[in-house]
Amino acid sequence: MFEVLAEIVSNERLTHDTCLMALRSEKLAQTAKPGQFVMIRISLGLDPLLRRPFSICAVKENLLLVLYRVVGKGTNLMRELRQGEKLQVLGPLGKALTCRKKTSGDFWLEEESASRLSCFSTSFTGRR
Numbered sequence: 001m002f003e004v005l006a007e008i009v010s011n012e013r014l015t016h017d018t019c020l021m022a023l024r025s026e027k028l029a030q031t032a033k034p035g036q037f038v039m040i041r042i043s044l045g046l047d048p049l050l051r052r053p054f055s056i057c058a059v060k061e062n063l064l065l066v067l068y069r070v071v072g073k074g075t076n077l078m079r080e081l082r083q084g085e086k087l088q089v090l091g092p093l094g095k096a097l098t099c100r101k102k103t104s105g106d107f108w109l110e111e112e113s114a115s116r117l118s119c120f121s122t123s124f125t126g127r128r
């Protein structure tokens with residue numbers, strides 16, 4: 001785990017309350033694994049003071065993608081950030097999901113990872 005100053009490459013609004021942010025950090029992109037998250041300091045000032053956690057949605061070359069829903073102060077500020085601005089990002093954090101390769105070439109998640117993913121998706125969709 002380490003902290004980097006990552007440049008915002010894009011911050012696209014997908015729906016009225018959902019955005020996709022691409023952050024450039026070769027170091028994070030090279031070390032992040034599926035299922036991990038980062039802590040983003042949205043403002044360099046004192047408000048909001050605490051970093052906000054976001055799952056790593058995807059990694060593409062030296063970019064880290066974060067898909068986020070606007071729910072409060074921090075994510076409202078985050079939505080207004082523009083390309084070229086920089087954010088302090090701490091990570092990668094959390095236990096990575098583990099998967100094994102089948103002989104056919106497909107992958108499957110190990111049982112413990114699959115149950116974590118299922119909890120995660122139900123918490124996002126609100127269904128059980």
Ligand SMILES: Cc1cc2nc3c(=O)[nH]c(=O)nc-3n(C[C@H](O)[C@H](O)[C@H](O)COP(=O)(O)OP(=O)(O)OC[C@H]3O[C@@H](n4cnc5c(N)ncnc54)[C@H](O)[C@@H]3O)c2cc1C
Pocket residue numbers: 037048052053054055056066067068069070071072073074075076
């Ligand atoms: C490990 C982890 C991974 C996560 N990954 C993602 C992700 O990939 N994408 C994503 O969108 N989110 C993710 N989250 C959730 C995300 O961290 C939060 O949505 C984010 O921190 C909210 O920050 P905020 O400043 O916008 O909201 P806050 O201002 O902190 O508000 C959070 C919630 O509390 C409510 N609230 C705030 N103040 C009050 C008050 N005074 N009274 C009552 N209610 C109040 C808000 O309405 C909102 O619903 C993740 C969380 C964790 C723990």
